[in-house]
Each structure stands twice: as C-alpha cells, then as structure tokens.
Ligand code: KG4
C-alpha cells in the first residue's frame with residue numbers, strides 16, 4: 001500500500017525534507033527546504049561516553065541513538081517552525097557506518113515516512129559530506145573538484161553533475177582521519193583524536209623529518225600507513241635512546257605531512273581538469289591548518305574555494321538533507337525493506 005501511494009507522488013522543487021543521520025556517534029536531524037536552505041539542524045553526540053575506551057564503542061553508540069533519536073527529531077521539527085504534516089520526504093543515512101547505529105536511524109525514518117505516507121530517501125553518508133558544499137554556497141553547481149577527507153575516506157573527486165562522480169584517487173590504506181586518530185593515541189591524546197592532534201600541533205613546529213607520501217608517483221591516490229608508522233618509530237626510537245623530544249613538534253610535523261598532500265592533489269586535479277571551483281568535505285576538513293592551506297593555495301592561483309563551516313564538515317544531518325534532496329529530485333525512493341549497509345561505494 002505504501003509503495004503504491006509513493007508511486008504517484010509528485011516531486012516538488014521546494015520540498016521540505018527531514019534528514020536523519022546516525023552512522024557513528026552523532027544522532028542528528030535537520031530540516032532542509034529546496035535542498036539548500038537549513039531550517040533547523042540538531043545534533044546530540046555520545047562522544048563523551050566513548051572517551052574512556054579510546055574510540056567509538058558500537059554497542060554504546062547504538063544505545064545512545066535509541067535514547068536520543070525521538071528527542072533530536074522533535075527538536076529539529078520544532079526549531080524549523082513546522083509540523084510533521086509539512087514534510088514532503090524523510091531522508092536517512094543508510095550507509096556507510098556502524099550497522100547497529102545506522103539501523104536506529106533507518107528504522108525511525110521508515111516508521112515516520114510510512115506513517116506520514118511520504119517518500120523515504122536513502123542517502124549515502126559519503127555523498128552527504130560532498131553535498132555539504134551546496135549548503136555553504138547556494139549558487140554552487142557542478143562541475144567542481146571535491147576533496148573528501150573523513151574518518152573513513154580520503155579521495156579527490158570530479159563532481160561532474162549532481163549525481164555523477166569521477167573518483168580520481170583514494171587512499172590505498174588508512175583514511176586521513178584514521179591516521180589522525182591513530183597518531184593521537186600514540187601521542188597519548190584522548191578520543192576524538194583529530195581535534196586533539198590539531199590543538200597540540202599549534203604549540204609545535206614542523207621540524208621532524210617524516211616521509212612525504214606518494215608525491216608525484218601516486219597519481220591521485222594516498223597512503224597514510226607509512227606516515228603513521230614513521231610517527232610511531234620516531235617516538236619509540238627517542239624513548240629507547242632516552243632522548244627528549246617534543247610531542248607538539250611531532251604532532252605539527254605529522255599534520256603538515258598528512259594535510260599538505262591533500263591540498264596539493266586537490267589543486268593538481270583542478271589544474272589538470274581545468275575546473276576552477278574546489279570544494280571540500282568530511283571531518284578532517286574541520287582542521288584549521290587544512291582550511292588555511294586550502295584557502296591560501298586557491299587564492300594564490302585564482303581558484304574559487306567553497307569551504308563549508310566546520311560544523312557542516314563533521315557529521316551532521318543537514319548535509320544528509322542536501323544530498324537527500326538530490327536523490328529525492330531523481331525519484332530515488334526506498335521501500336519499507338530498506339536496509340542499513342556498513343559499506344557503500346564512493347561513487
Ligand atoms: O566525517 P567524520 O565526522 O566522520 C566520518 O564520516 O568518518 O570524520 C571523523 C574524522 C575523525 O577521524 C576525526 O579525528 C577527524 O575526522 N577530525 C579531525 C578534526 N576534526 C575531526 N581531524 C583533524 N583535525 C580536526 N580538527
């Protein structure tokens with residue numbers, strides 16, 4: 001019955017979409033109008049509950065989502081100044097992420113879409129990160145070059161149209177955010193690692209020699225495991241010899257090595273494809289050094305940089321609403337049998 005009803009649904013340009021995100025430790029809901037206007041965005045994080053374990057514990061994250069989801073959705077609806085009856089569709093992250101965590105959002109979204117008789121739109125979290133740029137600049141249109149740098153992915157992408165991506169290169173091993181998190185642990189910094197490494201790096205200098213990754217020979221691919229191992233070896237070597245060393249300098253040197261190559265490859269792609277607009281998304285794009293570097297390199301070369309604010313780079317539901325609108329316009333509606341997926345393809 002639901003499927004029959006949705007078949008006749010008339011797609012609207014100014015659709016009001018409720019977006020739900022629960023792929024990791026943030027329970028988030030947002031209301032987006034016409035794909036570009038954020039009417040509300042709410043986030044509740046269980047990150048404090050994971051600190052003592054040094055990383056996200058899937059079971060704890062799932063339970064926290066169960067407790068938070070109704071509250072977060074109610075707040076999003078209320079602060080958007082609408083009622084559930086004003087919604088045209090419900091978009092939800094179905095992957096990639098922690099299965100148990102995703103299932104909380106997917107189940108909630110299914111129930112809501114079914115009860116309201118409106119489309120259920122499945123959204124890839126990865127595409128969501130890339131679509132955050134549409135919220136930052138309401139005139140942004142493909143084609144553009146996008147740098148994706150998150151805890152699970154690292155890639156340089158040509159966004160050819162709203163729905164077509166060309167992946168120029170991605171990571172051969174660890175994602176850049178993963179490298180930040182692992183280095184944080186080595187340096188004795190608590191979860192979440194990335195922001196803590198950034199904080200420490202601010203007090204240090206880039207004076208530790210670390211390997212430059214795949215510069216020149218790797219095309220647009222990345223590799224972070226060698227860099228991570230070099231940081232571990234440097235620290236252990238110093239400790240074994242009983243030599244003093246600056247953790248801040250090591251953090252700063254790591255951050256420069258990890259980030260410079262991202263910026264370099266994004267710029268190279270823009271040059272090679274003659275596409276002058278560059279965007280970026282994913283949690284690591286909240287890094288101040290990366291933001292400054294991207295901006296200065298783009299300015300130097302007369303390129304337009306669309307950089308979403310930090311809160312739109314880390315996990316949120318507004319970006320899921322932006323990508324949800326693109327999928328909604330395409331008529332990509334899911335049935336009530338929608339399942340969560342731990343992994344989804346990049347493009
Ligand atoms: O996009 P995101 O919130 O979740 C995924 O989709 O993976 O990215 C999380 C990653 C984590 O590895 C986190 O350490 C990193 O982004 N991150 C940062 C910063 N803020 C978050 N890395 C470096 N500097 C930051 N300020």
Ligand code: ZN
Pocket residue numbers: 125129150151282283314315
């Ligand atoms: Zn993410």
